[in-house]
Amino acid sequence: MACLHDHSCEEHDCSSDWSLYKHIDLSKVSALNEAVSGSVKSVFRAWEQRLNSSEGHLESNEGDPELIVFIPFTSDVKIKSISVVGGADGTSPAKMRAFINRDGIDFSDAQNMQPVQEWDLVENLQGVLEYQTRYSRFQSVGNITLHFPENFGGETCQIHYIGLKGEATQLKRDVVATIVYEVMPNPSDHKTRAETGGGLSQVE
Amino acid sequence: MRNGDYFPNRFQAQADVVNLICGAKTQSNPENTVGVLTMAGEGVRVLVTPTSDLGKILACMHGLEIGSEMNLAAGIQVAQLALKHRQNKKQQQRIIVFAGGPVKYDKKVLEMIGRKLKKNSVALDVVNFGEEDKGKAEKLEALVAAVNNNDSSHVVHVPPGPSALSDVLISTPIFTGDGQGGSSFAAAGGVSGFEFGVDPNLDPELALALRVSMEEERAKQEAAAKKAAEEAAKQESGEHSASKDVTISENANTGMTEPENKTKDQMDDENALLRQALAMSMGDSSSAVATRDTEMSEAATDDHDLQLGENLCLLAKFHFLTCVLFSFVFSLSSLTIRSDVVHYPLCLYLCSILLMLLVIFLQYCCFP
Numbered sequence: 001m002a003c004l005h006d007h008s009c010e011e012h013d014c015s016s017d018w019s020l021y022k023h024i025d026l027s028k029v030s031a032l033n034e035a036v037s038g039s040v041k042s043v044f045r046a047w048e049q050r051l052n053s054s055e056g057h058l059e060s061n062e063g064d065p066e067l068i069v070f071i072p073f074t075s076d077v078k079i080k081s082i083s084v085v086g087g088a089d090g091t092s093p094a095k096m097r098a099f100i101n102r103d104g105i106d107f108s109d110a111q112n113m114q115p116v117q118e119w120d121l122v123e124n125l126q127g128v129l130e131y132q133t134r135y136s137r138f139q140s141v142g143n144i145t146l147h148f149p150e151n152f153g154g155e156t157c158q159i160h161y162i163g164l165k166g167e168a169t170q171l172k173r174d175v176v177a178t179i180v181y182e183v184m185p186n187p188s189d190h191k192t193r194a195e196t197g198g199g200l201s202q203v204e
Numbered sequence: 205m206r207n208g209d210y211f212p213n214r215f216q217a218q219a220d221v222v223n224l225i226c227g228a229k230t231q232s233n234p235e236n237t238v239g240v241l242t243m244a245g246e247g248v249r250v251l252v253t254p255t256s257d258l259g260k261i262l263a264c265m266h267g268l269e270i271g272s273e274m275n276l277a278a279g280i281q282v283a284q285l286a287l288k289h290r291q292n293k294k295q296q297q298r299i300i301v302f303a304g305g306p307v308k309y310d311k312k313v314l315e316m317i318g319r320k321l322k323k324n325s326v327a328l329d330v331v332n333f334g335e336e337d338k339g340k341a342e343k344l345e346a347l348v349a350a351v352n353n354n355d356s357s358h359v360v361h362v363p364p365g366p367s368a369l370s371d372v373l374i375s376t377p378i379f380t381g382d383g384q385g386g387s388s389f390a391a392a393g394g395v396s397g398f399e400f401g402v403d404p405n406l407d408p409e410l411a412l413a414l415r416v417s418m419e420e421e422r423a424k425q426e427a428a429a430k431k432a433a434e435e436a437a438k439q440e441s442g443e444h445s446a447s448k449d450v451t452i453s454e455n456a457n458t459g460m461t462e463p464e465n466k467t468k469d470q471m472d473d474e475n476a477l478l479r480q481a482l483a484m485s486m487g488d489s490s491s492a493v494a495t496r497d498t499e500m501s502e503a504a505t506d507d508h509d510l511q512l513g514e515n516l517c518l519l520a521k522f523h524f525l526t527c528v529l530f531s532f533v534f535s536l537s538s539l540t541i542r543s544d545v546v547h548y549p550l551c552l553y554l555c556s557i558l559l560m561l562l563v564i565f566l567q568y569c570c571f572p
Contacts, residue, residue, distance in 0.1 A: 032323065032324060032325055033322075033323045033324075037325075037353065037354055061319075061322065061323065064319070064323060066323070103293045104288075104293035106288060106324050107323060107324060108288075183234035183235065184234045
């Protein structure tokens with residue numbers, strides 16, 4: 001389901017709605033089949049910058065237009081709608097499938113699994129189209145995986161911008177935050193009494 | 205794989221390198237895991253699923269048999285599957301292939317496999333050794349070129365030669381490729397900076413003895429290898445099966461560092477050299493240098509230096525023994541000091557003196 005953004009943006013500030021990009025954990029964003037490793041991080045920007053892809057865009061490998069984008073969040077979010085700006089000349093993605101709260105999905109998993117929701121996209125070079133989600137299913141999203149299986153006939157699949165609209169709750173999914181554990185013993189962490197100047201040990 | 209063009213034979217050389225690599229990977233980062241699978245034989249078999257326990261990995265290398273042909277495509281696919289089901293999804297995926305036998309797939313198939321690996325961001329390292337036939341090197345180059353993304357995958361061709369497979373590989377990107385951990389391993393690794401791992405300053409006689417026996421052994425080996433090469437050239441259809449071992453190592457999340465243990469290799473080198481020296485001296489019938497003391501005096505060897513070395517070793521051993529005995533007796537006497545029995549330690553002391561005299565006497569008997 002696509003909704004046309006049919007009001008001019010002077011009346012209210014659209015960018016505040018599309019502010020979920022602030023809650024994305026950018027260091028852990030990853031993509032599969034990207035031509036340039038790490039380029040996926042450049043597609044998450046503010047709404048006003050959605051057409052400004054001077055920092056690069058996400059492109060798939062030559063001859064293979066499939067892409068998977070894994071987006072983890074810093075806290076649980078509710079996603080209302082998604083906007084995707086693709087490339088010109090048939091390089092825009094034609095379909096989008098979303099999976100929620102699943103780690104490590106690769107292409108064979110994505111093709112076999114039933115997505116939480118699936119959309120047919122159209123070429124959206126101006127970024128005015130948004131695709132609504134079935135909101136009830138997108139209530140507590142810790143991470144989302146977007147799979148773009150096809151494009152409009154180009155050699156590669158290009159994505160210039162991905163926008164997410166919704167609300168962020170302040171909850172975090174797994175709270176294993178500040179536990180420090182040792183995988184290997186580090187002698188400098190374990191000072192014995194002798195080293196710190198303790199007395200002679202007595203053997204009775 | 206029984207061919208002797210890699211010392212001692214291809215299979216053993218491969219096993220050594222696998223052990224080395226597993227050690228290096230597990231040492232460089234505690235969150236790395238490594239698994240091993242074989243490609244030839246009845247079918248692809250996963251010997252050990254990815255684990256960070258080096259003992260398990262080394263244990264699984266025992267009892268492997270050579271047989272049949274290697275199935276490269278199936279091996280890589282199973283490896284990919286094993287990696288996919290790793291426990292820690294944040295680890296990066298890498299496959300290391302030891303291709304000892306011929307590759308029966310054509311280039312197109314291998315390139316397709318390579319592209320699929322690249323798509324799923326799996327890196328691939330290939331060690332090309334053993335059989336060289338019909339464009340095997342080109343096929344493997346094409347495979348790695350298809351997988352390669354930003355220099356993460358490598359192919360190394362190792363022709364047969366005098367140096368061990370592990371020595372050749374230690375300097376390649378396969379060991380050092382992931383940056384920090386690998387290079388420190390290589391530096392601290394099997395070569396401790398001294399020849400034979402023995403410091404000539406600490407123990408000159410031992411170093412000398414080892415060096416001399418090593419040179420003689422090498423001369424013999426080269427003569428034997430020449431003969432083996434001639435025979436191998438005669439039987440062409442012979443070897444095929446390789447057992448491919450796929451080690452699957454992974455990086456921790458953002459850190460990109462990987463480390464673990466390897467002291468075993470250094471010890472192995474030393475032991476192997478000592479054994480060689482001993483075996484050489486034992487096997488040489490004309491020399492009759494035995495390790496038993498009573499025969500030392502009657503030994504007549506061609507190599508005077510070797511005998512000197514042996515003698516000095518034994519002398520050192522004797523000295524050590526006497527010191528031990530002496531200290532033992534002393535400690536015993538000190539333990540039994542009691543105020544009311546004054547003469548007791550005194551007679552123990554006298555006994556120890558007697559013992560020492562006895563041992564010195566024995567020494568003089570053996571070394572006139």
